[in-house]
Amino acid sequence: MPVVRWGEQTFPLHGNETVLDALLRNGVSVSYACKSGSCGSCMLQAREGTVPARAQAGLKDSWKAQGYFLACVCVPEADLAAAPLGAEARIRATIISLGNLSPSVKQVLVRRDVASDIRPGQYIAIIRPDGLARSYSVAGLPEEDVLEFHVRLIPNGRMSGWLHNDACVGDRVTTLGPSGECFYVPGNEDQPLLLAGTGTGLAPLWGVLRDALRCGHRGPIHVFHGAVHQGGLYLCDELRSLTQTHEHVTYTPVLLTGDPIPGTEIGAIDKVILGRFPKLAGWRAYLAGDPDIVRSLKMQLFLAGAGSRDILADAFLHSAD
Ligand SMILES: Cc1cc2nc3c(=O)[nH]c(=O)nc-3n(C[C@H](O)[C@H](O)[C@H](O)COP(=O)(O)OP(=O)(O)OC[C@H]3O[C@@H](n4cnc5c(N)ncnc54)[C@H](O)[C@@H]3O)c2cc1C
Incomplete structure (x- = not known):
C-alpha cells in the first residue's frame, strides 16, 4: 500500500484514495474546493516519487517540472513525498477595490505583492486567511500586478458572501495560480x-x-x-x-x-x-x-x-x- 509522506509524518493511502483525502483524513489542513481537478486550489509539490499524469493535466510545463500536482485527483501508485507550495506559487495580495457591476455581481480588484505571468481569462484560486479557497476567472489586468474578478453572490455562499458583504479594501488574501487555458492566443488574427x-x-x-x-x-x-x-x-x-x-x-x-x-x-x-x-x-x-x-x-x-x-x-x- 503506497504512503504519502508529509514532513515528518507518513500516511498510508486506503484503496484508491487521493492524496488530498488522505491528508484531510489525517487532520492536515490543505486548501481545496472542487475536488475534481478543475479549480487548482489543492495544488501541492511532490518532493519525491512519481506523480500520475492525471494529477498534472492542464498545469503549465514549468510547474510540472517543479513537481506541482493537484492533490484531489492524485492517486499515486508508489510512495510520494508531498509538501505545500513554495512562496513562488502562493502570492499574497491586497483587496484594493470592491465595486458593484450589478446587484448580484461584484467587481473585485486585488493587487498581488509580486506580478506574475497571467493572461486574462485564466483563473486564480483566492484563499482567505482561514484557508477557504475558491477559483475566480481573471476578467482583466488593469495594471501588471492588479487582477480584476467578477464575483456573483451565491445564496449561503461562503466566499462570495464574504466578498459581497464582509470583505474590506485592505484585506489580505493569498492567490494561487494561474490555471486554465481559456485565454487569447495571438497568431491567427482572422479566425472567427x-x-x-x-x-x-x-x-x-x-x-x-x-x-x-x-x-x-x-x-x-x-x-x-x-x-x-x-x-x-x-x-x-x-x-x-x-x-x-x-x-x-x-x-x-x-x-x-x-x-x-x-x-x-x-x-x-x-x-x-x-x-x-x-x-x-x-x-x-x-x-x-x-x-x-x-x-x-x-x-x-x-x-x-x-x-x-x-x-x-x-x-x-x-x-x-
Ligand atoms: C475554474 C473556475 C472559475 C470560476 N470563476 C468564477 C468567476 O469568475 N466568478 C464567479 O462568480 N464564480 C466563479 N467560479 C465559482 C467560484 O469558484 C465559487 O464556486 C462560487 O463563488 C461559490 O463559492 P461560495 O464559497 O460563495 O459558495 P459555497 O459556500 O461553495 O456554496 C454554497 C452553496 O451554494 C451552492 N452553489 C455554489 N455555487 C453555485 C452556483 N454557481 N449556483 C448554484 N448553487 C451554487 C453550493 O453547492 C452550496 O450548497 C469559478 C469556479 C471555477 C471552478
Missing part, C-alpha cells in the same frame, strides 16, 4: 471567435475579448451572454459600446425567459448560438460559466464543426462541500 458564457461566465470572456482586441484580432468576434432574466446581465453598456468602436464585434444578450426585448434573444443560449451559426468549422470558441451549459455547448459546437482544440472552456464547478 465565439465567446459564450452564462452569469459571471462573462468574466473570462470579457478578459479574452479585450485581450483579443489589444492583440489586433481582425476576424469577427461574437459574444453571447446568457442569464435567466434581465437582472443577470451586466456590462451591457460597455459591451454595446465596444461593438460601436469595433465593427467586427457583436454582442447578443440571451435571456432564458421573459418577454421579447429589442436587441435581446429569448431562449436557451445553445439554441440561439447554433440557430445563428449552424456551421462552426474553423472557428475558435471560448466557453465559461454553468457546468451543464458549458458541457452541452462544447459537444454541440464540436458537432457543428469546431475542432476540439479550438474549444477552450472553463466550467464553474461548485465546491465539493
